[in-house]
Amino acid sequence: MLALLVAHAVAQSPLVVERARLPLPGAEWADGTPEDGVPDEWSVSTSNGELRVAPAKKAGITRLAWTAGTRASLCSAPAPVRPGTTVRLGTRVKGSATLGDVTAVHLRLAGARGDVHTARRRFDTGDFPWEQVEITATVPAGATGAYVCFEVQMVDGAPAASLEVAPLVLEELTASSTAPRLPVRRLILVSIEAFRWDHVSGNGYGRETTPTLDRLMREGVAFNQHYVPAPYTHPSLASLITGQWPTTLGFVDNIPTLGPGVSGAAELLAQAGYVTAAFNVQYVLSNRYGLNRDFHYYRNHPNDTTATVLNNELLPFLRSHSEDNLFLWAHFFDPHGPYRPQGAFERRFVGDALWEADTMKVQRGETAEGAPTVPKYIFDNGQTERRHYVSRYDGDIAYADSELGRLVATLEADNRNDTLLIVTADHGESMTDHDRYFCHGSLYDHDLHVPFVVWGPGIVAPHAPLDGLSSHVDVLPTLLDYAGAGGLPGFAGASLRPALEGGAFPARDWVVSVVGRSENLRYALHAAGGLKLLTSASGAFEGAWNVADDPAEARPLTGAARTAARTLAREFARSLRGAPKPPRKTSTLDSEDEARLRALGYIE
Numbered sequence: 001m002l003a004l005l006v007a008h009a010v011a012q013s014p015l016v017v018e019r020a021r022l023p024l025p026g027a028e029w030a031d032g033t034p035e036d037g038v039p040d041e042w043s044v045s046t047s048n049g050e051l052r053v054a055p056a057k058k059a060g061i062t063r064l065a066w067t068a069g070t071r072a073s074l075c076s077a078p079a080p081v082r083p084g085t086t087v088r089l090g091t092r093v094k095g096s097a098t099l100g101d102v103t104a105v106h107l108r109l110a111g112a113r114g115d116v117h118t119a120r121r122r123f124d125t126g127d128f129p130w131e132q133v134e135i136t137a138t139v140p141a142g143a144t145g146a147y148v149c150f151e152v153q154m155v156d157g158a159p160a161a162s163l164e165v166a167p168l169v170l171e172e173l174t175a176s177s178t179a180p181r182l183p184v185r186r187l188i189l190v191s192i193e194a195f196r197w198d199h200v201s202g203n204g205y206g207r208e209t210t211p212t213l214d215r216l217m218r219e220g221v222a223f224n225q226h227y228v229p230a231p232y233t234h235p236s237l238a239s240l241i242t243g244q245w246p247t248t249l250g251f252v253d254n255i256p257t258l259g260p261g262v263s264g265a266a267e268l269l270a271q272a273g274y275v276t277a278a279f280n281v282q283y284v285l286s287n288r289y290g291l292n293r294d295f296h297y298y299r300n301h302p303n304d305t306t307a308t309v310l311n312n313e314l315l316p317f318l319r320s321h322s323e324d325n326l327f328l329w330a331h332f333f334d335p336h337g338p339y340r341p342q343g344a345f346e347r348r349f350v351g352d353a354l355w356e357a358d359t360m361k362v363q364r365g366e367t368a369e370g371a372p373t374v375p376k377y378i379f380d381n382g383q384t385e386r387r388h389y390v391s392r393y394d395g396d397i398a399y400a401d402s403e404l405g406r407l408v409a410t411l412e413a414d415n416r417n418d419t420l421l422i423v424t425a426d427h428g429e430s431m432t433d434h435d436r437y438f439c440h441g442s443l444y445d446h447d448l449h450v451p452f453v454v455w456g457p458g459i460v461a462p463h464a465p466l467d468g469l470s471s472h473v474d475v476l477p478t479l480l481d482y483a484g485a486g487g488l489p490g491f492a493g494a495s496l497r498p499a500l501e502g503g504a505f506p507a508r509d510w511v512v513s514v515v516g517r518s519e520n521l522r523y524a525l526h527a528a529g530g531l532k533l534l535t536s537a538s539g540a541f542e543g544a545w546n547v548a549d550d551p552a553e554a555r556p557l558t559g560a561a562r563t564a565a566r567t568l569a570r571e572f573a574r575s576l577r578g579a580p581k582p583p584r585k586t587s588t589l590d591s592e593d594e595a596r597l598r599a600l601g602y603i604e
Helices: 002-009 027-031 211-219 233-242 265-271 307-320 343-347 353-357 386-412 472-482 559-578 591-599
Strands: 015-021 042-048 051-054 062-066 071-076 086-095 102-111 114-123 128-138 145-153 161-165 169-177 186-192 221-227 275-281 297-301 326-332 419-425 437-439 453-455 466-471 511-517 520-526 531-535 541-546
Touching (some): 297 307, 307 386, 326 386, 531 559
Antiparallel strands (some): 042 071, 086 161, 419 453
């Protein structure tokens, strides 16, 4: 529905999308069953059990069947591809009643030295109806071929099972959008990992961590009270690009996949006439998790890829699409732990005043997060001084800021005032605050309060920082407003354009953040005047602070102020009772999921 509204909001779309079918060797195997169970020009690699193609009851459908305990993959020969284009694999799959453990389909890009990139889509276990599969990957330099693999990991003793597969479609996609030019030609969204508001030098921090962002704050508009909807990457960024609360999307942690039927920034801004592209570093932003949907160009890098490597692909892409109406989303992994500032940034803050003043000792722990010990994936070479980790975290911020400067310089190079840039974060990070060591995932403000800066010479006039309440759910409505398709219904948030132009903030009593597992949710509400309160899943009051006067959240409110907070909690509880409760999404994990999420500290 939203997509149709956007289409009608734009009289003439300049977007041109070209698709060319790629000759995937042996792709016609869905029309028949090879006698030996292996399609022509495909190969099977098996470490245990048996995987083969078997007859299906319905014409044009192929059944992948395997025995108990199978660990195997079925892979095609490669189809030729061109760097700079996007390869899209489309099909449909259906799970059997006995399907257990893990199945996945991979789109792999390879070059002379082997695989360059793998994009994958996991299927949750058990019986499921026909499900659309779309895997996209923008082809990097050095890749010359794309091939498809089906993978089976029967690791939990499940019985023999099967997966029904519709015909495979592999295609090359290119997009352009040059004429007519839209009112704001380039919409650029930058999100930075684990970046807390109070470590921005322009917000009064005692280190010069962010000279680029400080400049954008002076030349644009900074929002002082911007809070993420959840202190984890996946739900936070899902809200950022859909304009919906995590609870509406059905998940508040990093594991489930974004379900079908959710309109996001790529779909809606393409309808408005923009080429859409995303360049990011984060496993939970891979095809596995669904946030790739509808992007014309989508490039996901492995965890710990530096911002320099990301920019080395992103900036040439920007230059090659300099004439396009473009929406681009970039996600920098720095400064997510383990903290590894690059080059001179590694020791940028060693020995300064904050360093000398910090004498606290820390020790390694065995838990993934949230304990008064350093998480295993953060612990560095036996270092037991807090200042070592804090200075490296700040060095990572300074390094990411320098790469943000490279991006801004590229945007300014053509000297045209037609770019709107938004910079924010997915969540913050505790630096031992509240006995939480170098992690995130709590409802304290060091995890929820993040930078939010809007910059656009000729579009957004410089303004002193704004103190109204804002959230990630406001970002997509704001982008659509500047794209000429504002005022669409159906979002949890609202456009911030009026506030950016000297008007009012969206009318609201609070912004909400949520954390928890299953039905054990807890909420944080930020309201006017610095009031913050915590509630249970039902909205029952748990505590309150005034974070304007007490940013460390060390002095719980008492007396009349606490009574006012309880009143607000009752209003929130009533709103929860009236809200629909969507089914909670759950997922199982395979060995790759577990390894990558453990490396991020997201599971133990």
